[in-house]
Amino acid sequence: MSNFWDLIQLLFSTFVLIVYLLILFQIIGDLFRDSELGGGFKVLWMVSLIFIPGLTAIVYIVTRGRGMAERQRASLQRAKADTDSYIRQISAKSPAEQIAEAKSLLDAGTINPDEFASLKAKALA
Secondary structure, X not given: OHHHHHHHHHXXXXXXXXXXXXXXXXXXXXXXXXXXXXXXXXXXXXXXXXXXXXXXXXXXXXXXXXXXXHHHHHHHHHHHHHHHHHHHHHHOOOHHHHHHHHHHHHHHOOOXXXXXXXXXXXXXX
């Protein structure tokens, strides 16, 4: 019976450790993401996280949690905007480029004239 409770304790302590590490890395990422916080304060937070980790994590989340969420949201929005911009840049071909590409496929014999006409109509639509 003792082995069962030892296993439960091991699983629980492992879970707590993993959750703590996730929170710790989130806090460290937020510290480096925050451009308004000075370097001295960042060092102070990091040293506190090393020597008093649990208490510092709780204090950080309570005092800077709202800004932490806003910075995370802004970072995700920037990443999404950059991705959308890249996709638009790569996929946006002018109708002339699309028709020229279809013409080269027609000349190479890859497509027939009916398919070329269909691609041309689609490009001009």
